[in-house]
Amino acid sequence: MPMKGSGQSELREIDRWEDGVGWIAYPDEEMQRASHAFVADDGSVWVVDPVDADGVDDLLAEFGDVAGVVVMLDRHKRDAADVANRHDVSVYVPDWMADVASEIEAPVERFGRELADTGYQALTVRDSVVPPWQEVGLYHEESGTLVVPESVGTADYFLAPGERLGVHPMLRLFPPERQLGRLSPERILVGHGEGVTEDATSALRDALDGARRRTPALYGKTLRTFISG
Secondary structure, three states: OOOOOOOOOEEEEEEEOOEEEEEEOOOOOOOOOEEEEEOOOOOEEEEEEEEEOHHHHHHOOOOOOOOEOOEEEOOOOHHHHHHHHOOOOEEEEEOOOOOOOOOOOOEEEEEEOOOOOOOEEEEEEEOOOOOOOEEEEEEEEEOEEEEOOOOEOOOOOHOOOOOOOEEOOHHHHOOOHHHHHHOOOOEEEEEEEOOOOOOOHHHHHHHHHHHOOOHHHHHHHHHHHHHHO
C-alpha cells in the first residue's frame, strides 16, 4: 500500500451530511488524505484541503457554487490551486500562516478569526517552528462541525488500540488540549481518514485525555507493522 496515491484517482465519498461532504481520492493509500466541502451560512460552498479526483466537480455541484478553497495546514497545499482555478475562485489562507501563499499558483486571500461570512470560526491549532507546523481548525458552533486537518485523525497510523480518533503520532506527548478541549462538536472532519459522526465530543475528549498514556501502544503497533511489512 503506497503512502500517497497517484495517477488515476478513484473517488470514494465519505462524511456526507446535510451541509457538506467529504472524499478520499485514493482509497488504497496509507495516508488516507481526506478532503471536504461544506455549505456556509450564506449558502456558498467552500472546499478545504482538496486532493483532486475525477468526479469532484460533480460532487461539489450537488451543494452549489464554490466560493473559495481553504488551505488549513502549511503542508496541505495539495490541489488547492487546481480546484480554485477551475472554479474561478481564490485560495484562502490564514493571515498568520507564513510561506504558503507564495507557493500557490492561484489568487490568494487571507482570513482572520472567521472564514469570510461562512459562520466558521478559525482556531489556531498549532503554530510552531520545531517541528515546523502551522495549522488552523474551523468550527461552526451552531451545527457542531469541527474541521481539523492534521492534529487529530482516523487513519490507521493515528490510532492506538481502542481509539476512534487519535492525536497525530508526533503530538502525542503534547496534544492540543487547550486548543480543542473546550469544544463540543457533533461531527469531526479530519484531513486523514473518515470523520467521526457519532459521539464526536466523547471521541475528542478520549483522544486528548489518552494521548500521552497510549503513546507506547501506538508506537508499538507502528513498529510491529513496519517489521511485518
